[in-house]
Amino acid sequence: MSEGDMAIMKPEVMKSYIWLQTADGSIQQVEEEVAMFCPMICREVIQSSMGSSKNYAISLPQRVNTAILSLILDYCRFHQVQGRSNKERKSFDEKFIRMDTKKLCELTSAADSLQLKPLVDLTSRALARMIEGKTPEEIRETFHLPDDLTEEEKLEPLRNTADDPRIRLLNRLYARKRKELKEKEKLKIVEIEEEQVDQRSVDDLLSFINGGDGDSKQVRAPKHKKKNKKKKDQSKDHCCNNANKNCKEGTLSSTCQNGDKCKVVPSASQTPKQEDSADDTISPKVEFDDDIDDELDPAMKEKLDREVEDFARRLNSDWPERMQEILSLGQEGRAVPISMNGNGSLRRYTKMAYSSGLD
């Protein structure tokens, strides 16, 4: 033993220390019982006889820097004491993990490298709680993660259709068509404002329907369908013959019996209101060029016009009235979708659907 070592040993205390070295080179000594709480250190001491002196300090894994080591040792120092109650330990743990995200990540990582399972579990659970309930965007922010998923990999639901560029295009087309008609036939068309006013579009539609369609359609007589089921005596199994379809049979419990089930493919949304959407299936993200221009090539425009008129004919209505209604509904973000393969964006969208991951 060197002189330095001897100087440290205080015979009257007779306490054992383990020497540890962190990745940045700094060496420290730690009470034996505290350090031995870490399985990795324990193994180094027992199997490799390391840590008994400064020269033989145990090299800790890369992920354990000095600051983190200090935290870990605090943890070990508390928990290695035998007599503590569960309540005390839990209380300590709860206070212990209160730290910023970055440190919590480092701590988790470090605890894992030292194989300190109780601390790994504690920190992992804390991180899991920070993930729960958040959108992908929020999670990225919390953990400073890159937004690097490609469209093929990112399986997002369709966004709120008011944002949908197809709808915007459609609205523009219809606006142009409307202008043409107005000039041609000088019909009165209700002003559609940019602002969403639900009440107004509903009234428009209502007046259209009341004026255009006449009386509301006759309600059909209820269907009488009754399959012979085995348990005929069990009234509950039968659909009420003439009656409400909600005659529900017995013991079917609610759709998700236990919260552990996961839906097949994730397609969590950017906005909370979409959180449920597309969660049973894969819906690719709708991608359009930002510089979409108003002017379409003439062939495309003609095709669109024909399709729109075709649709109108099929519904047996006057063209201007149909237009008015679709326009007023269109502001809410819903409109008849039409194929648009002229400008390449929709082609890309469909191509994506059939490329990696989905074919």
Add this chain to the structure above:
Amino acid sequence: MACAFPEEVLEHVFSFVQSEKDRNAVSLVCKSWYSIERCCRRRIFVGNCYAVSPQIVIRRFPEVRSVSLKGKPHFADFNLVPEGWGAYVQPWIAAMADAYPALEELRLKRMVVTDENLEMVSRAFRNFKVLVLSSCEGFTTDGLAAIAGNCRNLRELDLRECEVDDHRGHWLNNFPDNFTSLVSLNLACLDGEINFPALERLVGRCHNLKTLRLNHAVPLEKLPNLLSRAPQLVDLGTGAFTADVRPELYSKLATAFAGCKGLKSLSGFWEVASVYLPAVYPVCAGLTSMNFSYASIQSPDLNKILGQCPNLKRLWVLDYIEDSGLETVAATCKDLQELRVFPSDPYDAEQNVLLTEQGLISVSEGCPKLQSVLYFCRRMSNAALSVVARNRPNLTRFRLCIIEPRTPDYLTLDPFDEGFGAIVEHCKDLQRLSLSGLLSDHVFEYIGRHAKRLEMLSVAFAGNSDLGLHHVLSGCKSLRKLEIRDCPFGDKALLANAMKLETMRSLWMSSCSVSLGACKLLGHKMPWLNVEVIDERGPPDSTSDDCHVEKLYAYRTVAGPRLDMPDFVRTMEKDSCLILGD
């Protein structure tokens, strides 16, 4: 993250993130999280078996241990989906037999399952543990025999409301003598007799059995023996609860029940002789769930039992409970979360049962934790609905079934627009709603305006025009499932809101005014939607585009049109430009 975060550590963190929404979010965060998450995903849920193909699922999630699939739409429960429509589990089982040898759990709802499928399950998955079949059909007890015989580690066999061809064989004998792992056995839907000695031996050697639900063929005499072999039961479904009056049977029964100190859930009671009911009194105090929906127990007896169940969280019962019984519930069951009141005789116009809106009001007043309601009745008023809405803003599921269609408010003869309007306005977390009674387009206006968390809506014999449908599709942001029958909704609202359909799981419309032409257009233009027209009336090519379709079922999918349709189902073709891309 600044520091290196090894994959195993991230996986470990993800192991504490279990809900499907959170897993979905995790997988969309970034490349590395996506690829880590997909490899450690253990449970998947497919709400519509045609929304995605087994191949896609398997490729994406290689380590799945638990699969849940749903097939037919909900209205299949009311016989609106014709026989042979689809929902075959066959392709899934075939694919998983190859790809998921370690599969442990399979939960299927409204799917067609054959004996061959069950046989394959029993052989392909060495560590198979849980089989839950809800409202499934197509198999016999021979298939169950295969499961019993081959699944050495089976823990749960749960048949709920299935149509099983009961060969009355001795399939229960197929459980090997050294098989002891069963935790849950639900045979309530089986029709035939069960081999009692086999059942008794099985129950006797499975010491971990917690759930046992018998079918109506198990006579009351057999119950005490079974219970004495399984005093650890938590969930019991009795067989028939009737026998001649025999004091020694009664005392045996009472002793047996008293021995089941951990019983929390009681059901069954197919046919009841009320003289035997007091035998269950000893367990009432501990019960959290009671299902009397098959029991013709009259009000006084019901009152006596329910008055002893202060810890009930869930109660399913027939309308024999009457308003007085529900008052007892309101006074006693302060923890009640879910109430379902079924009609004892829905076809009988002359009703002697005194169940009115008052019962619902009492419960809404007396049970502060009430969240989920299914209520069949013959009369209702807007005033009552308003009171319920104000009393219980915490409702998440509200299904009201006024038995006769288009019944108005019995006090004012108005439609129920205001009443349901109050429900959606006050109950901000409402996820599921079923409407009934006389309803105009106004109710849909309220729903569209207020029901922002609504995920599932069921509508029948309601509304005046397309406006109603338009309100719902444009307003209900969280809508996933919409099912409609016999309403005057046509093409306009549907086509105008076509985009909405791709954000939902499915739309069902039957006996409405949707034209074939509109269905064609919808299917043609929406790349991610399968638009199925179900029409049993005749060969499809003979109908003109103006004709109204019998049934429309539109659902979003990435698997393209399905190939297993019968001839009365047509999937509308896609625009070739959409399909071919470049």
